[in-house]
Amino acid sequence: MKLREVVELLNAKVVSGEAHLDAEVEYVFASDLMSDVLTIETDNLLLITGLASLQTIRTAEMSDISKIIFARKKKATDEMIRLAAENDMILIECDYSMFKTSGILFQSGLKPVY
Numbered sequence: 358m359k360l361r362e363v364v365e366l367l368n369a370k371v372v373s374g375e376a377h378l379d380a381e382v383e384y385v386f387a388s389d390l391m392s393d394v395l396t397i398e399t400d401n402l403l404l405i406t407g408l409a410s411l412q413t414i415r416t417a418e419m420s421d422i423s424k425i426i427f428a429r430k431k432k433a434t435d436e437m438i439r440l441a442a443e444n445d446m447i448l449i450e451c452d453y454s455m456f457k458t459s460g461i462l463f464q465s466g467l468k469p470v471y
Contacts, residue, residue, distance in 0.1 A: 358382050358467060360424060360447060363403065366461055367451045369426065373438045374447030382424060386470045387459045391416040399470050405458050407431050414440045423447060428455045 361378040364371055371378065383401035388394055389408045394416050403424045406413055409431035417425055425441075426449045427433060433441070433448050441448045451458055463469065 358465065360403075360449075362465075363426075363462065363467075364449060366465055367426070367449075367453060367458060369449045369451040372433050372448045372450055373441040374423075374445065377423075377445070377447050380424065380447065383468060384470050385459060385462050385467045387428075387455050389455075394420055394422070397422070397470055402470070403462070403467070405455055405462075407455055409433055409437065411437055411440060413437075414444070414446065417446065418444045425449065426451050426458060428453060428458045 360380045381401055382403045384399045385403045386397055387405040402422055404422050405426045405428050407429040409427050414437050424447045428451050430452045
């Protein structure tokens with residue numbers, strides 16, 4: 358599924374990386390624990406989190422994750438957006454809970470990591 362479709366399904370807002378919305382997504386992982394994110398080694402992964410911090414951007418970069426959804430109405434700061442842009446990351450803000458966000462994407466055919 359293209360990231361553009363994900364944004365539409367979730368009525369979400371892209372705050373960084375709009376030029377990359379044709380990127381493919383196959384897997385989704387939802388977590389607020391960045392230590393769990395560090396264990397993931399999956400390509401075409403979309404991370405859903407409620408942790409809107411620089412730590413999230415840095416952890417995703419270390420884990421080769423370039424697509425992040427901030428759920429629960431969390432907002433990316435200007436500094437997060439700048440760091441994401443430097444690393445060619447896509448940041449998306451979504452008003453839905455992590456549960457609802459994950460459920461919508463699962464029902465739409467995206468796969469869990471495990």
